[in-house]
Amino acid sequence: MAKLQKSIEKKEALINATIALVNNDGFHAAPMSKIAKMANVSPATIYLYFESKQDLVNQTYLEVKNAFTTYAFEAYDEQMAVEASFKMIWFRIAEFKFRDCERGLFLAQCDNTPMIDEESRQEGIKNLKPLLDLWKKGKEQGIIKPVSDYLLYAYTVNPLSYLMMVKKRNAFVPTEENINEAYQLAWDSIKLT
Amino acid sequence: MAKLQKSIEKKEALINATIALVNNDGFHAAPMSKIAKMANVSPATIYLYFESKQDLVNQTYLEVKNAFTTYAFEAYDEQMAVEASFKMIWFRIAEFKFRDCERGLFLAQCDNTPMIDEESRQEGIKNLKPLLDLWKKGKEQGIIKPVSDYLLYAYTVNPLSYLMMVKKRNAFVPTEENINEAYQLAWDSIKLT
DNA sequence: AAAAAAAGAATGAACATTCATTTTTTATAT
DNA sequence: ATATAAAAAATGAATGTTCATTCTTTTTTT
Structure with a gap:
């Protein structure tokens, strides 16, 4: 032991x-x-x-991706209302990315380059299932715009990666207030009214 | 000659x-x-x-970044209304990224990794000035939400990079219709009222 | 004392860059 | 126009370094 x-x-x-x-x-x-x-x-x-450098990087990616999604969905409860669930998940994602900037950035780099094997990437993507399920429900209930999940992701979760990056470069260090604004932008873009 | x-x-x-x-x-x-x-x-x-491999990559980045912004702002006219200007620029950016996917992806990779020198990156960012000016005007006129330019960028232009990436991986090939939807999401997130 | 884990040094391949030569272009003189 | 020499551009083959990986030995654990 x-x-x-x-x-x-x-x-x-x-x-x-x-x-x-x-x-x-x-x-x-x-x-x-x-x-x-x-x-x-x-x-x-x-x-x-x-096994190799490639294996080291692949495993690192999967490890971080798992930590990320575990944290993001930890408190998620299917019984909760769609909007409240989304808000909670969004803020947990933001929290992870801004608190553990190193890990967030590493994921962003993996997702934007041919650094890791396609197989590992596919594996990592599976972790997002709870969010996709939530969006499905949201669309069915007429709460979320009926557009592709890729669009929803691009306009809600992905912006956080960009903000994390500018933070890393000290170009823009988001305050609590900025995070709230960001959430509002995210929700305003996908909500159906 | x-x-x-x-x-x-x-x-x-x-x-x-x-x-x-x-x-x-x-x-x-x-x-x-x-x-x-x-x-x-x-x-x-x-x-x-x-001069070196680093120089080759730096110059390639700047060349592509210039081509990108030149195309994006080519038809921009300060006399036009804010919303119309934004729409035009947004669609030109989308056009560039989806038509010349290779170049768009290369930029995304440069922007998300320590691949190019910080100096070249700074140089490339200067090209965005027209868009920042437009946003300034939009905020002054009460048309665009009074939030940081970084937020506006994260929720309007940057999502296109993500969509281009999933397209490259053939996970999601956006249609004309999808592009229009994406614009709507972008505008809905930053417009005031 | 046997097995497992760890180490540092060694190996061979891959790479960025430079060197010595050759080819192409340009300029000049007929 | 043509021939010729100087200059520039381009090349393939070195060069020396760096790197991932393996090998042999030592240390630690069982």
């Missing part, structure tokens, strides 16, 4: 190092040697936990 | 090859040798036009 414990710690350290280095330098400038150093581990040790 | 002509052709071929390879494989898997081959040029020749 002590062994397993130790292993998990190392694996996490490697994943964290990967996130930090890929965020700051990009995949192309995040060599295994640097990742190992940051995780306080020998380069050879990485290969006890991951 | 014939010489200069030829040079420009080569440079353009190199830029196009860079866009195609970076889009498909990512920066880290787009070696100079491959770029040279795709442009029908010797690797050594690249260095007659660009």
